[in-house]
Amino acid sequence: MPLLEVNDVVVRFGGVTAVNQARFTADERRITGLIGPNGAGKTTCFNVITGLQRPTSGSVRFGGRDVTRTAVHRRARRGMARTFQRLEAFGSLTVRDNVRVALDIAGGFGGLMRSSSARVDEALDRVGISEYAAERADSIPTGTARLLELARCLVGDPKLLLLDEPSSGLDESETDAFGELLIALASEGKAILMVEHDMDLVMTVCDDIHVLDFGEIICSGSPAEVRADARVQAAYLGASDTDETQHDLAPLDATTTIPAVTS
Amino acid sequence: MSGFFAFVVLGVFTGAAYAIAASGLVLTYATTRVFNIAHGAFGMVLAFAFWDFSVRQGLPTWLSLVLVLGVVAPAIGWFIQRFVTRGLGDAPVSVSLVVTVGLLVGLIGVAQYLWPPEARILMPFRPETGYQVGSTYVTAHQLITIVCSVLVATLLYLLLNRTRVGTAMRASVDNPELLQLFGGRPDRVAQLAWAIGISLAALGGILLAPVVGLDYYALTLLVINAYAAAMLGRLKSLPLTFAGAMALGILESLAVGYLPTDGFIAGIRPVIPALFLFLLLVLLPQAQLRIGQVKGIVSAPVPSLLRAAISGVVLLLVVIVVTTGMSEANLLLVGTAATFAMVMLSLVLLTGYGGHVSLAQLTFAGVGALTYSKLAEPNLYGLVLTTLIAAGVGALVALPVLRLTGLYLALATLAFGVLMDKMIFQEEWAFGYNGTLPADRLSVLGVKIESTSGYVLVMVVFLVLMSLAVLALRRGVVGRLLVAMRDSPSACGTLGLDQRWFRVGLFALSAGLAGLAGALFAGLRGTIGAADFQFFNSLPLLLLAVVFGITSVTGACLGGVGLMLLPELQANNPELAGLFFVVLGFGAVALGRDPNGLANQLFRLGRWVRGQAEPWIRERIPVWAPNLADDEELEPVGLDLIGEPLPAPRAAGDLVAEEETSHATP
Amino acid sequence: MTVPMLEAIGIHAAYGRIEVLRGVDLTIPRGAVMALLGPNGAGKSTFVKVISGQKEATAGDLHLGGVHVRNASSDALARVGLCTVPEGRSVFPNLTVEENLRLMSYAGVPADAVMETAFRYFPRLLERRRQLAGTMSGGEQQMLAMSRALASDPALLLLDELSMGLAPLIVEELYDTVREIAETGVTILCIEQFARTALRVSDYAAVMTGGRIVATGEPEEIMESMADVILGAA
Known part of the structure; x- marks a missing residue:
């Protein structure tokens, strides 16, 4: 049984259906990508999984248990951790204190007084932002803040990592290092579910990819399968005459570059 | 019919x-x-x-x-x-x-x-x-x-x-x-x-x-x-x-x-609106955690514990000097100021650090006083019991509105204040209708403190200890969590923090501190009644705390003195009585946006004095200079009792204001 | 040469300490349709907010029809003929369709005329005039939003991610409307993720990365060079 199962989740805001019958899984030791154009409902899916948004219908199962109605913090305690597309770092604390707070929380009230600074430093080191440890979190670059959010997750040793556009703000070499970190984390047994716009990164590191288009999963499969899927190209390029798609840009180029460029 | x-x-x-x-x-x-x-x-x-x-x-x-x-x-x-x-x-x-x-x-x-x-x-x-x-x-x-x-x-x-x-x-x-x-x-x-x-x-x-x-x-x-x-x-x-x-x-x-015109039920009549309000608050739907809320703006100042301890000892010495040979009436005033300062400290924790407003903090002090006056031989154990009971009452107020935030919690305290004021405190088993209760002086380690001057010193010791405790909380894990919750409630939630219970705990702690202050006050006065803890007086208390700086211990101490002086000034100048409220009210309106209040202006003045005086001192007392340079957090003594420089206020985080909050509305 | 409709010179803007726009230079001639492309976080939406007066620029100059308007209030800009359709929801969900349309008359066109135009273009809105806007489908909401662009007779129209979360077919429909508006001589700046869709209706295109305009030109050139410009390799 997969670690995370999202079953037929529907989210409606007024008359707008943000997520429609979404169904996908994420499992240990695998990196799962959730991609799709802006406004396709990816972040809403994350909110449903973590409990920040209650679905109109459908269910979320985590570790074999139905958590659809479980409170946000309880899901976290069962091993979910997430980062945010719009940063949610604790701006007035230092980078180190950000991670320390996460460890305080993860340690429970029994461990309140014993937050080990070694574990904090280890997490900072792991994502490669030790040099920023003493800086206030609202004064560091966006990419670094995203890594900080990841470090904050890692210190609690979660089973499932939900990463919302983790690489935006990173330069090319940082992105490469980040990809390697993800692979290493997965090989240690973590399940990673990632919303990402950098197609090169997604195609390189992901084991499975689900493509979301206006709220519906239109395609699931390996990177190669997704790349070749006609519906995916339509989703990214907009409805265009099919022959034009073929003449203008090669299918592979279309999925690998255009989304990264324009969305 | x-x-x-x-x-x-x-x-x-x-x-x-x-x-x-x-x-x-x-x-x-x-x-x-x-x-x-x-x-x-x-x-x-x-x-x-x-x-x-x-x-x-x-x-x-x-x-x-x-x-x-x-x-x-x-x-x-x-x-x-x-x-x-x-x-x-x-x-x-x-x-x-x-x-x-x-x-x-x-x-x-x-x-x-x-x-x-x-x-x-x-x-x-x-x-x-x-x-x-x-x-x-x-x-x-x-x-x-x-x-x-x-x-x-x-x-x-x-x-x-x-x-x-x-x-x-x-x-x-x-x-x-x-x-x-x-x-x-x-x-x-x-x-x-x-x-x-x-x-x-x-x-x-x-x-x-x-x-x-x-x-x-x-x-x-x-x-x-x-x-x-x-x-x-x-x-x-x-x-x-x-x-x-x-x-x-x-x-x-x-x-x-x-409704019958006497007995417990009769007491309900004047509080029907408050009960109605409280009931509706309890029935409100759950507030959802939202991404991208407006973030905290100002950080609270935190001095090092050593510095705070030194300042506390200085305060104690000053009080000893000042109270020597003081008249009984003036001693009572000093004790009253210490009481108010302690109640304001409980607000520093709740409002200054935690960002929640209580409109009935004096009522919690009243609960403490009431409990204390029921003690046969008040000693330190009794004081602990008093504090726990006040904390429990605080938790009872916060619990029903556990799921709600900010405004509703404040309104719940308001309803609670009215309820206690008009109903519970007036009951026979409490203070009684317009009645008072006798209260004994406190015994510390078997020694009953009979003299008023001695008692006032004990109160100041409690004030200093309470200040140190509040500062220790602020410097430690609780303080970090409070700042984190203010900066991003959603991140705290997804990291596994149950903010509702944390909030109830904070509220209970604050109520407990206020209750302790009330208990000490009862011992000071000897007789105590509902009139000492009128609901309305919680409002000037909150305002003075804000005016003097609700984020710092210094602000609380100054505010305590201010609140003690307020009725004195009003009694001495009856024709200006209203004017004092005007100054206080509109002062709070003017300063409300800067929770660091007047205390912060004093810190600034202190830094300025230091900037002027330091070179002069360095020149003449070379031994002292390296000492100063060692501890960069150390501020000049004098006006700056307890406090350290504030980081520059951060603009409200519009960076995050655009997240999908539109979708998050329940 | 006539005065351009929009001229931005060295626009800087920041959120807190993080600078998002680092000297944006962009000129849009009168009557032109320009597409603004670029990756997530490039600063496109921030730029739209600066033009529409929702976000303060920390430096730089902004001219609208030759008039200096930097940091003018957004309502004043709306009343002189700038129509901004922001990203995401751009209607009032708890007001009826008719009430939404009534508010559009703030831009200077009488309410009756606004409704007449809106219902002529989108007959579906007429059927739903008493319905709360928030209960309509995303496409219908966007039609309502576009009614303002159509009916308020703007000089400059800013469209931010018109297609967000909408089915391709509806996006095409909306862009047909954009084209119609363009044909009446309205200057348009549109930010769009569907590069092809946007480029098809535009006369010029610009690419923004890292808070700067890095390329401008004809749509075809941009379409070809976009990958080069942004990824450094194709």
Whole structure:
């Protein structure tokens, strides 16, 4: 049984259906990508999984248990951790204190007084932002803040990592290092579910990819399968005459570059 | 049956007046997201103004009405929105609460100053006219009030649904930025809403004044009825607000008619609105964690513990020197100041660090005092017990509104304060109706502290220990979590923090500290009564804490002295009594946006003095210089008792304001 | 040469300490349709907010029809003929369709005329005039939003991610409307993720990365060079 199962989740805001019958899984030791154009409902899916948004219908199962109605913090305690597309770092604390707070929380009230600074430093080191440890979190670059959010997750040793556009703000070499970190984390047994716009990164590191288009999963499969899927190209390029798609840009180029460029 | 009908008619009349006032409250809250705690105070001041025009100056009633409702009230509403509450809707709830509490106290001061206490009578409209309906006599005033409420409901409906500016009011509830992109002016819309809202408060006040009497406090606190009615409409729906007001009016009236006139049940009558409000708060739906909320703006100053300890010892020494040979009366004043400082410390924890507002902190002190006075031989164990009981009561207040935040927690404390003040404290088993209880002096380690000067020193020791405890909390894990929760509640939630229980814990701790202060105060005074812990006095307490700096221990200590002096000043200068409230209230309005308050100005002054003096000292006392340079957090002694430089205030985080919050609305 | 409709010179803007726009230079001639492309976080939406007066620029100059308008309030800009359709929801969900349309008259065109135009273009809105806007489908909401662009007779129209979360077919429909508006001579700046869709209706295109305009030109050139410009390799 997969670690995370999202079953037929529907989210409606007024008359707008943000997520429609979404169904996908994420499992240990695998990196799962959730991609799709802006406004396709990816972040809403994350909110449903973590409990920040209650679905109109459908269910979320985590570790074999139905958590659809479980409170946000309880899901976290069962091993979910997430980062945010719009940063949610604790701006007035230092980078180190950000991670320390996460460890305080993860340690429970029994461990309140014993937050080990070694574990904090280890997490900072792991994502490669030790040099920023003493800086206030609202004064560091966006990419670094995203890594900080990841470090904050890692210190609690979660089973499932939900990463919302983790690489935006990173330069090319940082992105490469980040990809390697993800692979290493997965090989240690973590399940990673990632919303990402950098197609090169997604195609390189992901084991499975689900493509979301206006709220519906239109395609699931390996990177190669997704790349070749006609519906995916339509989703990214907009409805265009099919022959034009073929003449203008090669299918592979279309999925690998255009989304990264324009969305 | 005819009696029943009469009570219903009376209920409909008061309900109609509540409805008028409450609809004004809803209008202003809905369009500007500023909950106007002072709504009733505006009604009170304007009812006095109406009396002034119509009775004192002898203008015709219709002209006075036109002047008050059509000129003075709208002008005040416009002014308040333009210069006081503008932009508050985006500020943390604690700030807008403090500012409007400041308005409330300031307005009471204005009324007391302009219209010093004397007997004033505001006659009902057409007092000699009435109609016999069956066996019930309906006065013209009652009928006029009911007609007014129908008129107000109709006009508001037409305004909001049939006119462009009314539509814009509803639109700006959702999204003022979008309204601006449409070409509308949210500022003007808000000013109009406030002008109308204050007019409605005035009309409500004028209609109720003949029944309630022209009383500064009674008319001001009538607003609790309006809060309760508005809460039924979730501060949004006018029809439900009207329904709530009617239900409340009829309920109150029937309670007068049918509840027994003595015993415990009888005590319920005056607190029906507060109970109604509390009940509705409990029934409100769960607040959802939202991404991208407005973030905290100012960080609280934190000195090192060593520094704080040294400052504490200095304080103790100063008190010893000052109190030597002091008269008994003055010793009591010093003890009172220490009490208030301790209560304010509990607010530093709750409001300054945690961002939650309690409008009944003195009531918790009263709970502590009550418990203490029941102790046979008060000693340290008894004190611990007292603290725990006060903390438990605090948790009981916070628990039902566990799922809610900010504004609702504050309103729950307000309802609780009224409840305790008018009902529980008056019970036989408590202080008794206008009664007092004797309280023994505290015994420390088997030694009973009989002398007042000794007792005052013990209180100061408690104050210093409490300060150190609060600072230790702030420096440690609790402080970090509080800042983190303020910066991003969503991140705390997804990291696994149960913020609801954390909040209840914080609230209980704060109530416990206030209770401890109250207990020590009871021991100091020897006799203690409900009058010492009147609900209303929690408001100046909160304001003084804010004015002097609710984020620092120094601010609490200065605030304690200030609050002790306030009634002294008022008693010595009775003609200026109101003016002190005016200064305090409007001081809080002015300083409310900077929670670091006056203490911060002192820190600045201290730094400036240091900047001037340091080179001079270095030159002459070389030994001291390296010592100073070692500890960069060390501030010059003197004015800067406890505190350290503040980081630059951070702009409210608009970076995050655009997240999908639109989707998160429940 | 006539005065351009929009001229931005060295626009800087920041959120807190993080600078998002680092000297944006962009000129849009009168009557032109320009597409603004670029990756997530490039600062496109911030730029739109600066032009529409929702966000303060920390430096730089902004001219609208030759008039200096930097940091003018957004309602004043709306009343002189700037129509901004922001990203995401751009209607009032708790107001009816008719009430939404009534508010559009703030831009200077009488309410009756606004409704007449809106219902002529989108008959579906007429059927739903008494319905709350928030209960309509995303496409219908966007039609309502576009009604403002159509009916308020703007000089400059800013469209931010018109297609967000909408089915391709509806996006095409909306862009047909954009083209119609363009044909009446309205200057348009549109930000769009569907590069092809946007480029098809535009006369010029610009690419923004890292808070600067890095390329401008004809749509075809941009379409070809976009990958080069942004990824450094194709």
